[in-house]
Amino acid sequence: MNKIQASRATLSSAVEPEDQVTYAWKSVNVTAYSKGRFIHRFLSRKNAVLNTKKIIDDVTGIARPGEMLALMGASGAGKSTLLNTLTYRVSRTLDVSGDLLINGLPFDSTLMSFLAAYVQQEDIFLGNLTVMEHLEFAAKVVMARGTKKALRKERIHSLIEELNLSKCQNTRIGIPGKKKGISGGEMKRLAFATGLLNNPPLMFCDEPTSGLDSFMSKNVVLLLKRLALQGRTIITTIHQPSSEVYFLFDKVMFLAEGRVAFIGSPADANVFFASIGAVCPANFNPADFLVSRLATQYEDLTPGAIPQSQFLSNVYERYQSSRYAKNVLDDIHESREAMVKKLRLSMTMNKFKNLHYAQPWRVQFSALLVRSFWDIIKSRELVTWKFLQTILVALVFGALYWNQGNDQDSVLNINGAIFISVMNLCLNNVFSVIHVFIEELPVFLREHYNGMYRVDAYFLSKTLVELPVHIILPIVYVSVMYYMVNLNPSYERFLWHALVQVTVANIGTSFGYFIGIITNDLSLALNCATPMIIPLILFSGFLLNIDTLWKYLSWVRYMSWFYYAMEALLVVQWDGNEYINCTRPQTTCPSNGTVVLGMFSYKTENFQFDLYMMGLMVILLRLFALSALQLRVMKKN
Numbered sequence: 001m002n003k004i005q006a007s008r009a010t011l012s013s014a015v016e017p018e019d020q021v022t023y024a025w026k027s028v029n030v031t032a033y034s035k036g037r038f039i040h041r042f043l044s045r046k047n048a049v050l051n052t053k054k055i056i057d058d059v060t061g062i063a064r065p066g067e068m069l070a071l072m073g074a075s076g077a078g079k080s081t082l083l084n085t086l087t088y089r090v091s092r093t094l095d096v097s098g099d100l101l102i103n104g105l106p107f108d109s110t111l112m113s114f115l116a117a118y119v120q121q122e123d124i125f126l127g128n129l130t131v132m133e134h135l136e137f138a139a140k141v142v143m144a145r146g147t148k149k150a151l152r153k154e155r156i157h158s159l160i161e162e163l164n165l166s167k168c169q170n171t172r173i174g175i176p177g178k179k180k181g182i183s184g185g186e187m188k189r190l191a192f193a194t195g196l197l198n199n200p201p202l203m204f205c206d207e208p209t210s211g212l213d214s215f216m217s218k219n220v221v222l223l224l225k226r227l228a229l230q231g232r233t234i235i236t237t238i239h240q241p242s243s244e245v246y247f248l249f250d251k252v253m254f255l256a257e258g259r260v261a262f263i264g265s266p267a268d269a270n271v272f273f274a275s276i277g278a279v280c281p282a283n284f285n286p287a288d289f290l291v292s293r294l295a296t297q298y299e300d301l302t303p304g305a306i307p308q309s310q311f312l313s314n315v316y317e318r319y320q321s322s323r324y325a326k327n328v329l330d331d332i333h334e335s336r337e338a339m340v341k342k343l344r345l346s347m348t349m350n351k352f353k354n355l356h357y358a359q360p361w362r363v364q365f366s367a368l369l370v371r372s373f374w375d376i377i378k379s380r381e382l383v384t385w386k387f388l389q390t391i392l393v394a395l396v397f398g399a400l401y402w403n404q405g406n407d408q409d410s411v412l413n414i415n416g417a418i419f420i421s422v423m424n425l426c427l428n429n430v431f432s433v434i435h436v437f438i439e440e441l442p443v444f445l446r447e448h449y450n451g452m453y454r455v456d457a458y459f460l461s462k463t464l465v466e467l468p469v470h471i472i473l474p475i476v477y478v479s480v481m482y483y484m485v486n487l488n489p490s491y492e493r494f495l496w497h498a499l500v501q502v503t504v505a506n507i508g509t510s511f512g513y514f515i516g517i518i519t520n521d522l523s524l525a526l527n528c529a530t531p532m533i534i535p536l537i538l539f540s541g542f543l544l545n546i547d548t549l550w551k552y553l554s555w556v557r558y559m560s561w562f563y564y565a566m567e568a569l570l571v572v573q574w575d576g577n578e579y580i581n582c583t584r585p586q587t588t589c590p591s592n593g594t595v596v597l598g599m600f601s602y603k604t605e606n607f608q609f610d611l612y613m614m615g616l617m618v619i620l621l622r623l624f625a626l627s628a629l630q631l632r633v634m635k636k637n
């Protein structure tokens with residue numbers, strides 16, 4: 001562990017002068033294209049006339065160590081877009097230009113996760129974990145490589161103390177509106193604690209007071225102020241602060257229509273806007289007054305007042321020629337000069353250049369494995385319910401198809417029991433995985449974007465932890481149903497039957513992950529899954545004689561895991577059966593197992609191929625799901 005990392009891991013939350021950060025942004029522009037960035041580029045080469053919208057227009061600003069800067073403006077002014085740009089999280093559909101500088105130097109986006117914490121508006125955590133368990137996990141993946149366990153624990157305890165989380169440290173975090181847990185204020189403080197684990201010198205917050213009452217809001221801003229006084233640079237968006245809270249900020253940056261209207265101290269803001277004729281009335285909250293005065297829809301009803309568009313143009317012009325704009329440029333220049341002294345930080349920047357995560361893959365993977373394991377253990381009501389549901393469904397099907405014999409009437413019932421079991425095990429997994437995974441996806445996206453772990457470490461750990469459940473439940477189902485229905489009595493055949501059903505269940509799981517990831521929306525996922533699955537069921541060969549189909553369509557069977565599963569299971573059941581008792585002589589009777597298999601064009605010699613194809617499908621669908629997740633995180637939003 002080098003000197004810098006060691007200092008970050010010390011107990012005190014203060015940021016040492018050598019690690020402090022001046023963050024500047026110069027001539028930043030963000031543009032949205034009406035038809036998307038790539039289509040726009042393509043069409044503009046063909047000289048097509050296309051609409052573009054500047055969301056951020058030539059914005060320059062700076063925040064220095066020990067300062068707390070608030071980005072303010074009316075709704076739609078561009079605060080969130082600017083914050084996302086400053087944190088390298090702007091959507092890839094938008095075009096960004098301009099300079100982002102740390103101590104006067106351009107830097108790589110990967111450095112953000114080492115130097116900055118980003119506390120977002122919505123607090124998203126795994127609701128089953130306690131505050132302490134969450135912090136233990138986060139500390140393992142975000143604290144510097146080589147940090148000893150004891151030091152991690154001490155850091156967690158000091159943050160718990162500092163952020164007043166002691167009372168709820170062993171309380172389940174919960175999910176607002178779904179699972180009871182800690183309060184909104186505690187959740188916000190937990191988000192701060194998570195961000196502060198590696199003692200970053202830079203902190204971004206998006207509307208940290210939203211949803212909190214005025215007392216809690218003030219507490220949160222006071223906390224930010226304390227963190228700034230420890231040498232941090234804090235940049236936050238803020239919505240409707242009280243006047244008391246407004247004057248706690250060292251600097252405010254007002255935006256309107258994506259342009260800078262002002263940057264400076266709250267007191268200077270009043271002076272500046274008063275000089276343009278926007279005088280804050282006495283006993284009025286200046287923050288409320290200025291935000292509404294800068295809104296594009298503002299209507300000035302005083303006689304002779306200029307239109308709002310003209311007022312805003314005046315503001316931009318006056319600001320650009322003001323000493324406040326000049327101060328910003330001077331500060332940016334000065335931060336570059338001071339950079340030479342910040343040798344330690346520039347060394348850090350070089351050190352992290354090719355490093356994307358605080359911890360290596362194996363540490364991320366093992367921490368995620370432990371967390372996913374605890375998450376499953378703590379969702380024991382869900383697991384217990386699934387276990388009971390599996391037994392119940394097996395009992396119901398077992399009772400309906402009870403004790404079949406070896407006669408012509410039993411053939412239909414046995415095949416029906418096998419078909420319905422395949423449907424049940426596969427579809428149950430598809431839909432339950434979609435449900436659970438889509439709920440967890442925002443947690444993953446938040447943590448991944450915060451630079452905590454890689455996509456593959458998350459996906460592999462999740463898959464591995466859930467695997468036992470997806471193996472045990474189908475075995476439980478088959479164990480109950482198989483002997484109730486009285487399927488092929490050979491023990492070996494039972495094992496083959498169980499293996500096929502476990503594989504089918506796991507194909508369902510893989511498919512569920514894939515659909516969940518590509519849709520990222522529960523109702524869309526459910527609506528997509530059904531029409532995708534139905535053709536595959538039809539091409540199982542059980543409900544439709546594939547050989548009678550138009551030959552150009554019959555290949556679809558090779559994409560249907562239901563086809564492989566039904567063929568394999570019927571072979572396990574009927575292969576080698578040389579005599580079926582024909583009880584009704586006047587009717588068509590399958591006299592042996594080969595005839596039964598022939599009815600569906602299933603072939604005994606395909607058995608091995610069916611197993612290989614199903615195994616391949618489990619793996620391929622997981623790989624598709626992993627690739628979809630990789631693409632999903634690249635797209636950002």
Ligand SMILES: Nc1ncnc2c1ncn2[C@@H]1O[C@H](COP(=O)(O)OP(=O)(O)OP(=O)(O)O)[C@@H](O)[C@H]1O
Pocket residue numbers: 032053055073074075076077078079080081082091093094
């Ligand atoms: N990806 C996008 N494509 C097109 N327009 C966008 C995109 N993202 C944001 N905008 C537009 O940019 C403008 C600024 O949006 P932004 O969310 O940054 O404003 P804001 O000041 O944070 O507003 P609020 O306080 O309501 O969250 C809005 O008009 C919004 O519709």
